[in-house]
Amino acid sequence: MDIITSTVVWVLCIVIGGPMALIGLLHLLFPKSAWLVYRGWGKLWGADPQEIAPAYKLGCAMRVVGIVLLLGGVSICLIPKLLDH
Numbered sequence: 001m002d003i004i005t006s007t008v009v010w011v012l013c014i015v016i017g018g019p020m021a022l023i024g025l026l027h028l029l030f031p032k033s034a035w036l037v038y039r040g041w042g043k044l045w046g047a048d049p050q051e052i053a054p055a056y057k058l059g060c061a062m063r064v065v066g067i068v069l070l071l072g073g074v075s076i077c078l079i080p081k082l083l084d085h
Helices: 002-029 031-044 058-084
Strands: none
Touching: 002 031, 002 058, 031 058
């Protein structure tokens, strides 16, 4: 049972933490592209973030989001390693 539990935990952490860290890295490296995606979603729902707050500091905000997602994804990926000890 311990092997099955360990395998399930590793798979869940990689499936959740890996993409989360990748999305965070993309936000960090390409903040303007990430902002364009958010603007597209906003237009789709009829609430363009650029029209709501035109003076919004998008570069800084996207980098903060990127750092948080990257650290969160990496920490999720490290959970099985911490549980093994």
